[in-house]
Amino acid sequence: SQQGEEDPQALSIQEGENATMNCSYKTSINNLQWYRQNSGRGLVHLILIRSNEREKHSGRLRVTLDTSKKSSSLLITASRAADTASYFCATVLFNNNDMRFGAGTRLTVKP
């Protein structure tokens, strides 16, 4: 079963704008991760945030985590056409290491 749910399902912006994607989950987690996927093939890990962290940065990426609301957000600043992809959040629970993904947000960045 899926654990995380991303919102929105699809997002279309102009190059240079910021893109924000949200993820909500249901049960307590050990950590939450964001992945990117091009063309329906393998996913690429972007960033991991632990349950005791509130915010992390990596280049143009900023991730926040609110465990009280069971939600996370991924912000991509100064977007580029090459950022066009599907973005997924994945949660790792405390009691095991299996990882469950949401349905993803399809981001389109128009040049």
Next chain:
Amino acid sequence: GAGVSQTPSNKVTEKGKYVELRCDPISGHTALYWYRQSLGQGPEFLIYFQGTGAADDSGLPNDRFFAVRPEGSVSTLKIQRTERGDSAVYLCASSAGGALHFGNGTRLTVT
């Protein structure tokens, strides 16, 4: 070093046939995951190995699906009596803890 390798990259089979999908993880990664992904959907968890044992196989849809990892490295996902609904991209990922490293998947088409 080499990434996660999945073979074959594409497999077309007739309904009712048996198929095996292979995953060669990154050397030294003790955790190995199988997911199934349909078009426009997120990866659906199937099974997770820690070493040679299946730590969580709750995602296997029915008893036609089985996976092994006999030596704690290469894993094989086996599907018996394939059905058209089994058509999807099957993704494998490995991990040393933390981020998952994905292969490019096997696209299975059941005709």
